[in-house]
Amino acid sequence: MRELSLHILDIVQNSISATASLINIYINENLEGDLLTIKIRDNGRGIPEEQLLHITDPFYTTRTTREVGLGLSLFRQTARRSGGGLEIKSQIGAGTEVTAFFAHSHIDRPPMGDIKGTLLTLIALNPDLDFTYQHLYRDREFFLDTRVIKEELEGIEINQQAVLDWLGEFIKKGLEDLYGGEG
Amino acid sequence: MKSLEELKQLRESLQKDMLARNSAGKARIVIGMGTCGIAAGAREILQAVLQEVKTRGLDVIVSQTGCIGMCEKEPLLDVQLPGKDRITYGNVKKEDVSRIIVEHLINGNIVEDLVVARLEEGGE
Numbered sequence: 001m002r003e004l005s006l007h008i009l010d011i012v013q014n015s016i017s018a019t020a021s022l023i024n025i026y027i028n029e030n031l032e033g034d035l036l037t038i039k040i041r042d043n044g045r046g047i048p049e050e051q052l053l054h055i056t057d058p059f060y061t062t063r064t065t066r067e068v069g070l071g072l073s074l075f076r077q078t079a080r081r082s083g084g085g086l087e088i089k090s091q092i093g094a095g096t097e098v099t100a101f102f103a104h105s106h107i108d109r110p111p112m113g114d115i116k117g118t119l120l121t122l123i124a125l126n127p128d129l130d131f132t133y134q135h136l137y138r139d140r141e142f143f144l145d146t147r148v149i150k151e152e153l154e155g156i157e158i159n160q161q162a163v164l165d166w167l168g169e170f171i172k173k174g175l176e177d178l179y180g181g182e183g
Numbered sequence: 184m185k186s187l188e189e190l191k192q193l194r195e196s197l198q199k200d201m202l203a204r205n206s207a208g209k210a211r212i213v214i215g216m217g218t219c220g221i222a223a224g225a226r227e228i229l230q231a232v233l234q235e236v237k238t239r240g241l242d243v244i245v246s247q248t249g250c251i252g253m254c255e256k257e258p259l260l261d262v263q264l265p266g267k268d269r270i271t272y273g274n275v276k277k278e279d280v281s282r283i284i285v286e287h288l289i290n291g292n293i294v295e296d297l298v299v300a301r302l303e304e305g306g307e
Contacts, residue, residue: 125247
């Protein structure tokens with residue numbers, strides 16, 4: 001994957017498969033500590049303990065369409081080669097939390113990439129799910145909660161094109177303000 | 184348009200045509216969103232689809248599926264017209280999206296040179 005935003009899109013697919021209804025995406029770019037943290041938490045069905053042992057093995061999958069499961073192993077590989085690592089916590093019936101750490105300045109750390117594209121893709125294709133997106137950079141924060149947006153929409157579907165256009169502008173502006181011209 | 188106030192205005196304009204919308208009898212576009220699809224460019228294909236749907240004012244359902252085991256042919260994009268076979272297009276590029284939508288979705292002609300699979304109407 002050439003961008004971290006693509007990894008995020010990919011890891012969230014696991015949450016969707018686990019029938020989550022709420023998915024929290026958290027990004028913290030701590031420049032002083034040279035640490036980038038990406039956390040994806042869901043309220044899905046959780047992962048049994050015996051599966052957790054193999055979860056980042058690329059040749060382990062619970063699916064039947066093919067014999068590899070690459071998403072988490074690729075994410076872990078990317079984190080490790082960027083001076084970081086990957087942790088997975090899960091509880092049956094409560095959900096799963098995937099946290100990846102990176103040395104922010106590491107030369108092999110992929111760029112964040114098209115976060116707006118990833119969020120719009122998730123919302124457009126999964127209008128019934130709720131997402132929160134929290135992104136910290138220096139002392140600034142961008143936060144998006146689709147539950148708040150839906151409340152304002154009063155029954156209008158969140159994936160109507162006009163709403164997606166609005167969301168795209170909202171996210172673009174939010175990220176511009178977050179990076180303050182640095183990103 | 185960035186504030187919640189503007190979102191409220193948008194809501195009021197959208198409420199007018201809300202009653203006319205339901206999913207029955209609509210054409211469907213399905214995009215493969217497995218790891219293989221995402222790595223091959225599925226996100227950009229979806230964006231091209233949404234743009235084309237918007238430009239042409241189409242009323243279609245756009246949804247996703249996971250890996251179906253044809254990883255080498257990703258990005259995959261399925262088109263299913265009501266009552267017709269589900270057609271899977273493979274190795275789809277952004278510039279193919281407009282052609283697939285115009286020729287297949289609008290005119291009803293399958294773009295044969297991009298087809299990698301087809302599933303009969305009613306099949307699994």
